[in-house]
Amino acid sequence: MKDKKVDLSIEFCGVKFKNPFLLASSPVSNSAEMVEKAYEAGWSGVAFKTLNSDRIPIIHPSPRMNSYHYGHKKLVGLQNVEQISDRPLKDNLLDFLYLKKKYPDHVMISSIMGFSNDEWEYLAKISEDNGADMLELNFSCPHMCVEGTGHHVGKAFDLIEKFTSTVKKAVGIPVIAKMTPNITDMTEPALYAKNGGADAISAINTVSGISEVGLDDMVPKPNIFGIGAISGTSGPAVKPIGLHFIADMAKCQDLALPLCGIGGIETWIDALEYMLLGASTIQVCTGIIHYGYRIVEDMIEGLTDFMIDKGISKVDNLVGLALKNLDTTDKFDLERQGVTEYDLDRCVGCGQCYIICKDAAGQALDWDEKLRQPKLIEDKCLSCMICSFVCPVPGLISFREMPGNWQRNETKVMDESLEAELKYSPYQP
Amino acid sequence: MSKVDDFNKMPDGFDLGQAIAEADRCLLCHDAPCSKGCPADTKPGEFIRKFRLKNITGAIRTIKENNILGGACGVLCPTERLCEKECSAKLRSAGHPEDRDDPVRIGKIQRFLIEHSWEMGFKVLEKGEPQKGRIAIIGSGPAGLSCAAELAKAGYQAVIHESRPEAGGMIRYGVVPFRFDLDFLDQELNDLRDLGVEFKFNSRIEGKESAENLLKEGYDAVFLGTGLWNGTDLKKDEEDIDGVFDSIDYLSGLRDGRLEEFQRRIENSVVAVIGGGATAMDCVESAQKLGAKDVYLVYRRSFLQMPAEKPERIHAMEAGVHFLFLNQPTNYVTDGYNRLKGLKLLQTVLGDADESGRRRPVEVEGSDWILDASIVIKAIGNIPEDQSPEWYPNVKTDEKKLVITDPKTGETSVKGIFAGGDIVRGPALVVTAVQDGKNAAKAIVNYLRQ
Ligand SMILES: Cc1cc2nc3c(=O)[nH]c(=O)nc-3n(C[C@H](O)[C@H](O)[C@H](O)COP(=O)(O)OP(=O)(O)OC[C@H]3O[C@@H](n4cnc5c(N)ncnc54)[C@H](O)[C@@H]3O)c2cc1C
Ligand SMILES: Cc1cc2nc3c(=O)[nH]c(=O)nc-3n(C[C@H](O)[C@H](O)[C@H](O)COP(=O)(O)O)c2cc1C
Ligand code: SF4
Numbered sequence: 086m087k088d089k090k091v092d093l094s095i096e097f098c099g100v101k102f103k104n105p106f107l108l109a110s111s112p113v114s115n116s117a118e119m120v121e122k123a124y125e126a127g128w129s130g131v132a133f134k135t136l137n138s139d140r141i142p143i144i145h146p147s148p149r150m151n152s153y154h155y156g157h158k159k160l161v162g163l164q165n166v167e168q169i170s171d172r173p174l175k176d177n178l179l180d181f182l183y184l185k186k187k188y189p190d191h192v193m194i195s196s197i198m199g200f201s202n203d204e205w206e207y208l209a210k211i212s213e214d215n216g217a218d219m220l221e222l223n224f225s226c227p228h229m230c231v232e233g234t235g236h237h238v239g240k241a242f243d244l245i246e247k248f249t250s251t252v253k254k255a256v257g258i259p260v261i262a263k264m265t266p267n268i269t270d271m272t273e274p275a276l277y278a279k280n281g282g283a284d285a286i287s288a289i290n291t292v293s294g295i296s297e298v299g300l301d302d303m304v305p306k307p308n309i310f311g312i313g314a315i316s317g318t319s320g321p322a323v324k325p326i327g328l329h330f331i332a333d334m335a336k337c338q339d340l341a342l343p344l345c346g347i348g349g350i351e352t353w354i355d356a357l358e359y360m361l362l363g364a365s366t367i368q369v370c371t372g373i374i375h376y377g378y379r380i381v382e383d384m385i386e387g388l389t390d391f392m393i394d395k396g397i398s399k400v401d402n403l404v405g406l407a408l409k410n411l412d413t414t415d416k417f418d419l420e421r422q423g424v425t426e427y428d429l430d431r432c433v434g435c436g437q438c439y440i441i442c443k444d445a446a447g448q449a450l451d452w453d454e455k456l457r458q459p460k461l462i463e464d465k466c467l468s469c470m471i472c473s474f475v476c477p478v479p480g481l482i483s484f485r486e487m488p489g490n491w492q493r494n495e496t497k498v499m500d501e502s503l504e505a506e507l508k509y510s511p512y513q514p
Numbered sequence: 515m516s517k518v519d520d521f522n523k524m525p526d527g528f529d530l531g532q533a534i535a536e537a538d539r540c541l542l543c544h545d546a547p548c549s550k551g552c553p554a555d556t557k558p559g560e561f562i563r564k565f566r567l568k569n570i571t572g573a574i575r576t577i578k579e580n581n582i583l584g585g586a587c588g589v590l591c592p593t594e595r596l597c598e599k600e601c602s603a604k605l606r607s608a609g610h611p612e613d614r615d616d617p618v619r620i621g622k623i624q625r626f627l628i629e630h631s632w633e634m635g636f637k638v639l640e641k642g643e644p645q646k647g648r649i650a651i652i653g654s655g656p657a658g659l660s661c662a663a664e665l666a667k668a669g670y671q672a673v674i675h676e677s678r679p680e681a682g683g684m685i686r687y688g689v690v691p692f693r694f695d696l697d698f699l700d701q702e703l704n705d706l707r708d709l710g711v712e713f714k715f716n717s718r719i720e721g722k723e724s725a726e727n728l729l730k731e732g733y734d735a736v737f738l739g740t741g742l743w744n745g746t747d748l749k750k751d752e753e754d755i756d757g758v759f760d761s762i763d764y765l766s767g768l769r770d771g772r773l774e775e776f777q778r779r780i781e782n783s784v785v786a787v788i789g790g791g792a793t794a795m796d797c798v799e800s801a802q803k804l805g806a807k808d809v810y811l812v813y814r815r816s817f818l819q820m821p822a823e824k825p826e827r828i829h830a831m832e833a834g835v836h837f838l839f840l841n842q843p844t845n846y847v848t849d850g851y852n853r854l855k856g857l858k859l860l861q862t863v864l865g866d867a868d869e870s871g872r873r874r875p876v877e878v879e880g881s882d883w884i885l886d887a888s889i890v891i892k893a894i895g896n897i898p899e900d901q902s903p904e905w906y907p908n909v910k911t912d913e914k915k916l917v918i919t920d921p922k923t924g925e926t927s928v929k930g931i932f933a934g935g936d937i938v939r940g941p942a943l944v945v946t947a948v949q950d951g952k953n954a955a956k957a958i959v960n961y962l963r964q
Contacts, residue, residue, distance in 0.1 A: 157538075352568040376542065376567070383569035390571035479531040 091392040098259035098284045102129045109368035110196035117180035126378040130192030135169035143171040151306035153296035160375045162322035164296040178215040185216035198223040209252040225265035225290030228316040239265035242277040249281025259284040271330040272337040287345035289327045291317025320371035324349030335363025353387030361407035423486040424466040438472035464494040522691045533626040547600035554949040556581040558620045574631040578638040582663035585702045588625030592823045642669030647962040650733040655683020656944045657739035657935025660951025666709035677718030687766035690796045725905040738933035742896035757854025761893035781805040789893035790820035798835045814842040814875040856884040924954030
C-alpha cells in the first residue's frame with residue numbers, strides 16, 4: 086500500500102512555507118482583506134502588492150487590463166498597465182501587522198520598488214520593521230509610468246547590483262530579486278543580483294507585449310482614452326517563457342540560488358513543471374484573476390495525489406528532478422528516428438491531419454475517400470507530430486520509434502528535367 | 515455484436531477529450547446551482563472545477579466521497595430535472611437566438627470520471643479507524659449500499675442481508691441492461707467491497723419481527739432498505755393468466771437467467787405494457803429490442819401526464835413503440851386454456867386536474883374495445899411487499915405500507931431502527947436512495963456514540 090502522507094512544506098532561504106504556493110505581487114495581493122481570504126483557501130504566503138513610498142502619487146490608468154482570448158478560451162493571456170500599489174504606505178504596513186498577528190505561520194514577503202538608492206533602503210527597512218519575513222525587489226515591471234523604474238532597472242544590471250546591495254545592508258531578512266523576462270539571458274542579471282547579496286531569484290514578471298489592437302479605433306488594448314502601450318503580458322501564454330528562464334538559472338552553477346517560479350501557473354501541473362525545472366516555490370497572479378483563490382485547493386490536492394502515486398514524500402525531493410534530462414540540442418541522438426502511428430479504428434474522419442500534413446509537413450498521408458480516413462505512407466512521415474496536435478481523438482496518433490536501419494524517403498522534386506537549367510555547385514568551405 | 519450482447523451492454527460514455535470539452539463549457543459558478551440541485555450532495559460544481567483545473571484525482575474523490583454510486587447516478591439520474599436543471603450555461607444559452615436548452619452534461623462528466631478512476635486504478639475510499647458497532651443493513655439496493663459504505667468509512671462493521679443472489683436491488687434486477695449494464699455495476703460494487711462491507715446473499719429477512727429481532731441478535735442498529743418489490747394489479751383478486759406478467763417479474767427475469775426464455779416468447783408477438791412511468795419505459799423498450807412484432811404502451815392519460823422522464827418517452831417513441839394514450843385497461847381476454855389473447859380497453863378523455871396536479875382520465879362509456887396481444891406487462895406502480903410490516907411490527911408505517919421516518923435522519927419510530935430509499939419514499943430515484951443511506955448512516959453513528 087502506498088504511503089498516504091506527504092509533506093508539502095518547504096524551506097526557502099531558511100524560511101518555512103507550509104506549501105510552495107504563494108500569491109504573486111499584483112492585484113490578488115493588494116490588501117490584508119484579500120490575503121486573508123487567500124490564506125483561508127490554502128495559500129502559504131504572499132508577495133504583497135509592490136509598496137511605494139508615497140513620494141510620487143501612484144495613479145492607475147483606466148481601464149487597466151485587456152483579456153487575450155483564443156476562440157472560446159478566455160484569458161489565455163492577460164495584458165495590463167497596472168502600476169505598483171496606489172495605497173498609502175501606512176495602510177499597507179498596517180495590513181502587514183494584521184496579517185502577521187493573525188497568521189504568524191504564513192509568510193509575508195514585502196515587494197518593494199524604489200526610485201533612488203535611499204528610497205530602496207527606506208522601503209526595505211520599514212518592511213522589516215513591520216513584520217515582513219522576506220523582501221522581493223521589483224526590478225521588473227514593464228510599464229511603470231515613472232521613468233527609471235521597473236524593468237528599466239532590470240535591464241541595467243549594475244543598478245540591480247547596487248540596489249540589492251543597498252537593501253541587503255539595511256535589513257537582516259532574506260532578499261529575493263524579481264526579474265524581468267524582457268531580456269535574452271536571465272542568468273546575467275541574476276548573477277548581478279547575487280553579487281549584490283540577493284538570497285534568491287523570482288521570475289518572471291510580465292512579458293512586454295501587445296495582445297490585441299482595436300480595429301475600429303486602431304488603438305492597442307487596453308485603450309486608455311485613445312492611447313495603448315506596450316505593456317505586461319501574463320497568464321498561460323507566458324508559461325513557456327517562465328519555464329525557460331527558471332530552467333536556465335537552475336542550470337547555472339555560478340548562480341546556485343533558490344528560485345521562485347512565476348508565470349502562467351493555474352494548475353498543480355503548471356506548478357510542478359516549474360518545480361521539476363528548479364523552482365522551490367511558485368507564485369500566481371493571472372490564474373487567480375481567472376478563477377479566484379480557490380485554485381489552490383486543486384494545486385494542493387493534485388500535487389499531493391501525484392506525490393503519493395510516485396512515492397515521493399517530501400516536496401523538496403521534486404525540485405529540479407527534470408534538470409538532468411534538460412540539455413542543449415547538440416546532445417540529441419539523431420540516429421534514433423520514428424514515425425507516427427494511427428489507431429484508425431477510432432478515427433472520426435475529420436481529415437484535419439490530412440490537410441496539415443499536405444500543407445505543412447511531409448505529405449505523408451493519403452486520403453481514402455470511401456472510408457474517409459487518412460492512410461499513412463510511413464517512409465515519408467517526418468515525425469513532426471503536428472497531425473497529433475489537431476486530431477480530436479485523444480491518443481489516436483502516437484509516436485513509434487523505427488528500427489536502426491530504417492530510412493526516411495527524401496522529399497521528391499517536382500520536375501527532374503529542370504536539372505539542365507540548374508545553376509549549382511556544392512558549397513566549398 | 516449479437517442481439518443479446520447489444521441488449522446487455524449500455525452505450526459508451528464520454529472519452530477524455532469529450533469530457534474535457536464538456537467541462538470547458540462550465541461557467542464555474544460561485545454559487546453553483548448544480549450542486550444545490552443534486553439530492554445526494556455529489557457537488558458537481560466542485561468536481562467539474564477540479565477536473566477543469568486538471569485535478570482529476572480530486573474530482574473523482576469529490577464524487578466518490580459524497581456518492582458511493584456516483585457512477586450509477588451519472589448514468590441513471592434524470593439530470594435534466596436535478597443538477598442540470600438550473601445550469602447557468604443553459605440559462606445563458608436559453609436567451610440565445612437559437613434558444614438552445616443546453617446545460618453542461620453533468621451526468622456524463624460524472625460517469626466519465628468514475629470510469630476513468632477504474633481505468634487508472636485510482637481508489638478513493640478507505641476503511642475508517644475500527645469502531646465498536648455492528649449494523650445490519652436489509653437490502654443491497656442503492657439505499658442499503660450507501661448506508662453500508664458510509665458506516666464502513668466511519669469504521670463500523672456493516673453487514674448487508676440481501677434476499678437475492680447478487681447486490682444492487684433495482685439497479686441490478688429492475689433497470690434494463692442496455693441502460694445500465696452489469697459490468698459497470700460490478701465495477702462500482704468493487705469500490706464497496708474494498709471498504710470491507712460484508713454481504714450475506716440469499717439471506718432474506720422474513721417472518722414475524724424478523725427485522726426487529728436483529729437488534730437482539732448481536733446487531734447494534736438496523737437499516738431497512740428493502741425497496742418496493744410488489745407490483746400493482748389491474749383489478750382485485752387477479753388470477754394467474756399465462757401471458758400476463760408483472761413488470762418486476764419480467765424485468766428481473768431479463769437479468770436472472772430467463773432472458774432467452776423471454777426472448778423466445780416475445781419474438782414476433784404483440785406485447786402491451788400498461789403504465790406511463792420509468793418502469794413502463796424499460797418494459798416497452800426491452801420488448802421492442804427482443805423482437806416483438808408490435809409493442810403498445812397503454813396509458814390512461816396522455817403524453818404530458820406521463821411520469822416517465824421526457825428523454826425516455828421520446829426515446830421509446832423513436833424506438834418504434836406505439837403509444838396508446840387515453841385508454842384504460844379493464845380486463846384480460848383469454849382463450850379456453852387460460853392463455854392471454856387480448857386486453858380489454860375503455861377509451862378516456864381528460865377531465866380536471868386531480869390531487870397529483872395532472873388532468874384526470876374520465877372513461878368514455880360504451881367505448882370498450884379489445885387490443886389483440888399475447889403478452890401483457892403490468893407496470894402500474896411498485897409497492898412494498900404485502901407482508902413487509904410484519905417484519906417490523908413496531909415500526910410505524912402508513913396506509914401504503916411505506917415506513918415513516920424522520921426525513922433528515924431516517925429514524926423510525928423504533929430506537930435503533932432506521933430506514934431509507936423507496937421503502938420510505940415510494941417510487942423514487944437512485945440518487946435519493948443514496949442520500950437517505952448517507953443520512954441514516956450519520957444518524958446511526960450518532961446513535962451508537964450516545
Ligand atoms: C424499472 C425501473 C427503472 C428505474 N430507472 C431509474 C432510473 O433510470 N434512474 C433512477 O434514478 N432511478 C430509477 N429507478 C428507481 C430506482 O431503481 C430506485 O429508486 C432505487 O433502486 C431504490 O433503492 P432502494 O435501495 O430503496 O431499493 P431497491 O433498489 O429496491 O433495493 C432493495 C433491496 O432489498 C432487497 N430486499 C427486499 N426485501 C428484503 C428482505 N426482506 N430481506 C433481504 N433483502 C430484501 C431487495 O432484493 C433489493 O435488493 C427505476 C426503478 C425501476 C423499477
Ligand atoms: C494586473 C497585474 C499587476 C501586477 N502588478 C505587479 C506588481 O505590482 N509587482 C510585481 O512585482 N509584479 C506585478 N505583476 C506581475 C505578477 O506578479 C507576475 O509576475 C506576472 O503576472 C506573471 O505571473 P502570472 O502569469 O501568474 O500572472 C502584475 C501582474 C498583473 C497581471
Ligand atoms: S448524482 Fe445525479 S443529480 Fe447528483 S450531480 Fe451526479 S448526476 Fe447530477
